Amino acid sequence: MNIVIKKMPQACPSCDSRLNVKKLVCPNCDTEVDGTYPMPLLASFSDIEQEFIINFIKTSGSLKEMASIMNRSYPSVRNYLDELITKLNNLQKNNNHGN
Amino acid sequence: METNSHWKKFMLNPAEYLAGSMGLLVGFIGMLITVLAGYYTRGHLDGVVDMHLGKQFSLLAQTEEVFLVWIITFLALFISAKIISKTSFRIIDLLGTLAIARIPLILLLPISYFCVPSEEVLKKLTDTSHQIAFSEVAPLLVIGIVSFVFIAWVCVLMYNAFCTSCNVKGKNALISFIIAMLAAEILSKIIFRYIF
Numbered sequence: 001m002n003i004v005i006k007k008m009p010q011a012c013p014s015c016d017s018r019l020n021v022k023k024l025v026c027p028n029c030d031t032e033v034d035g036t037y038p039m040p041l042l043a044s045f046s047d048i049e050q051e052f053i054i055n056f057i058k059t060s061g062s063l064k065e066m067a068s069i070m071n072r073s074y075p076s077v078r079n080y081l082d083e084l085i086t087k088l089n090n091l092q093k094n095n096n097h098g099n
Numbered sequence: 100m101e102t103n104s105h106w107k108k109f110m111l112n113p114a115e116y117l118a119g120s121m122g123l124l125v126g127f128i129g130m131l132i133t134v135l136a137g138y139y140t141r142g143h144l145d146g147v148v149d150m151h152l153g154k155q156f157s158l159l160a161q162t163e164e165v166f167l168v169w170i171i172t173f174l175a176l177f178i179s180a181k182i183i184s185k186t187s188f189r190i191i192d193l194l195g196t197l198a199i200a201r202i203p204l205i206l207l208l209p210i211s212y213f214c215v216p217s218e219e220v221l222k223k224l225t226d227t228s229h230q231i232a233f234s235e236v237a238p239l240l241v242i243g244i245v246s247f248v249f250i251a252w253v254c255v256l257m258y259n260a261f262c263t264s265c266n267v268k269g270k271n272a273l274i275s276f277i278i279a280m281l282a283a284e285i286l287s288k289i290i291f292r293y294i295f
Contacts, residue, residue, distance in 0.1 A: 075188065
């Protein structure tokens with residue numbers, strides 16, 4: 001049996017705007033909370049990017065340790081981090097424009 | 100499949116996997132092997148991306164040749180990167196990855212040495228009154244094709260080393276790389292004219 005891994009959609013399939021959260025459900029007692037909540041900024045990153053961010057925090061921001069975890073060289077890890085910083089800045093800018 | 104793609108990536112951009120002190124060590128060993136290969140094959144890597152067979156140098160002169168080209172290339176690319184890079188970068192990464200990028204030239208030295216035609220054939224080439232059989236010039240053709248492939252490969256490796264080590268990319272990176280390489284080539288020719 002194939003296990004389907006569901007990905008949370010980030011953008012509206014119709015107009016490409018950033019989606020908000022409308023409903024939250026407690027997995028324990030099925031209580032539902034209805035409302036409009038903005039999506040956390042970090043949710044805009046892909047699974048791989050989120051994994052990088054988590055590992056980066058866990059290693060106290062050590063690029064050397066990150067390089068050994070990722071089996072990549074120090075400069076390539078640093079370049080990847082710079083890409084994420086640029087992405088984060090753009091997301092923040094877009095969010096500020098949206099508000 | 101995954102390993103295959105990693106290998107392909109490694110062959111075109113080792114800087115993605117190897118840099119820092121380990122990269123410098125590997126590059127340094129590569130340069131020492133280049134010195135020995137050049138010494139025994141009378142090969143000279145006296146330009147940024149060129150190679151030719153010539154007169155026998157002493158081991159010290161051969162070492163100077165290999166290391167000077169490396170330093171000149173590094174300086175030219177370092178200045179370029181300082182101008183266009185928006186982030187900081189480490190000198191050790193650029194030094195090491197550039198040294199690694201020149202490793203394929205080690206293979207080119209023995210290939211050229213064993214394929215070089217005899218002096219008799221070379222004389223015939225300049226003398227238009229003689230007819231030359233294809234089999235006599237075939238080794239020259241092999242050297243030409245192999246040299247082209249290896250030099251193109253080294254150029255790609257150097258460009259990728261520059262981009263990864265200094266965090267530069269796009270049109271600016273390519274233009275500044277070409278300018279730096281041309282400057283380094285001219286500078287190396289001038290310096291070698293005075294030294295050797």
